[in-house]
Amino acid sequence: MTAIQITNVEKRYKSLQALGGVSLTIEEGEFFGLLGPNGAGKTTLISIIAGLIRPDAGKVTIHGHDVTGDFRAARKKLGVVPQELVFDPFFTVRETLRLQSGYFGLPNNDAWIDEVMHNLDLTNKADTNMRALSGGMKRRVLVAQALVHKPPVIVLDEPTAGVDVELRQTLWQFITRLNREGHTVVLTTHYLEEAQAMCKRVAMLKLGKVVALDSMAALIRRISGSQLVLNLREGELPADLRHLVSHPELSDEGRKYSLRINDYAEVEPILARLRESGAQLDEMQLQQADLEDIFLQIMDKGSV
Numbered sequence: 001m002t003a004i005q006i007t008n009v010e011k012r013y014k015s016l017q018a019l020g021g022v023s024l025t026i027e028e029g030e031f032f033g034l035l036g037p038n039g040a041g042k043t044t045l046i047s048i049i050a051g052l053i054r055p056d057a058g059k060v061t062i063h064g065h066d067v068t069g070d071f072r073a074a075r076k077k078l079g080v081v082p083q084e085l086v087f088d089p090f091f092t093v094r095e096t097l098r099l100q101s102g103y104f105g106l107p108n109n110d111a112w113i114d115e116v117m118h119n120l121d122l123t124n125k126a127d128t129n130m131r132a133l134s135g136g137m138k139r140r141v142l143v144a145q146a147l148v149h150k151p152p153v154i155v156l157d158e159p160t161a162g163v164d165v166e167l168r169q170t171l172w173q174f175i176t177r178l179n180r181e182g183h184t185v186v187l188t189t190h191y192l193e194e195a196q197a198m199c200k201r202v203a204m205l206k207l208g209k210v211v212a213l214d215s216m217a218a219l220i221r222r223i224s225g226s227q228l229v230l231n232l233r234e235g236e237l238p239a240d241l242r243h244l245v246s247h248p249e250l251s252d253e254g255r256k257y258s259l260r261i262n263d264y265a266e267v268e269p270i271l272a273r274l275r276e277s278g279a280q281l282d283e284m285q286l287q288q289a290d291l292e293d294i295f296l297q298i299m300d301k302g303s304v
């Protein structure tokens with residue numbers, strides 16, 4: 001069963017094209033990452049999925065329900081943790097969660113509300129007013145609020161932005177458990193390490209367009225092999241090795257270079273060539289390629 005079907009979605013804010021024809025199919029049970037720099041259109045896409053804003057063209061369905069034509073049915077299948085913290089400050093945590101349950105037509109939902117609060121370490125704040133909570137605690141309530149109706153599809157928009165390490169761990173444990181139990185999870189984050197650890201498949205957005213879509217493993221394989229990071233004490237990288245440089249922006253006053261290699265056997269000839277040219281090595285490191293490398297390449301060049 002398809003959890004979220006996004007077909008040719010376009011959205012414009014006056015002259016700015018925020019989404020330029022996005023199509024994505026996310027299957028039930030996936031842990032999917034939606035990545036991209038600030039302004040790429042992630043929040044706009046999530047707002048359209050949540051039925052909060054209308055696309056200019058295209059359509060989105062959640063478990064087959066159109067988010068504009070069949071809003072109530074689609075909304076029941078979906079829990080969204082928005083990027084912005086917005087609350088009624090006069091309610092307590094428990095009241096906030098009960099209200100949200102009522103909105104979904106679930107008046108006797110306290111057992112699940114208690115379980116969600118427990119899993120997000122919110123139990124001892126149950127009777128605290130929202131306005132008295134720290135930013136991190138508010139973020140927890142926002143997550144709890146998205147989960148009150150046990151939605152099969154959970155979408156989180158930068159849930160760990162500006163959040164302490166402890167909450168990140170609590171949150172990921174809970175979300176991982178929900179995903180194991182069959183919930184579909186879609187996550188946007190700019191912590192790429194987090195995405196790499198959590199997401200099985202990712203789409204990268206750039207200026208409102210999908211520029212990469214693949215399994216995490218395949219994306220990481222695509223930027224073949226490893227990086228050889230060289231720090232030179234003297235001399236510089238010989239011209240015939242410059243085509244191997246992968247991140248020119250990391251070159252530190254012409255002393256530090258990151259070279260792309262496919263095989264460890266390439267290391268020896270590179271070192272020999274350096275010696276020959278009179279360059280002196282200060283430090284050398286071999287690094288496995290990670291999502292950050294791929295992200296930089298895609299955002300620089302538009303492809304890998």
Ligand SMILES: Nc1ncnc2c1ncn2[C@@H]1O[C@H](COP(=O)(O)OP(=O)(O)O)[C@@H](O)[C@H]1O
Pocket residue numbers: 013016018036037038039040041042043044045
């Ligand atoms: N309500 C709005 N009015 C005008 N422009 C907007 C509005 N919301 C977002 N944008 C613009 O649309 C683009 C995409 O924004 P957004 O979806 O928030 O990106 P992301 O979440 O990836 O950072 C940005 O250039 C942003 O400035």
Ligand SMILES: [Mg+2]
Pocket residue numbers: 042043044083157158
């Ligand atoms: Mg955003």
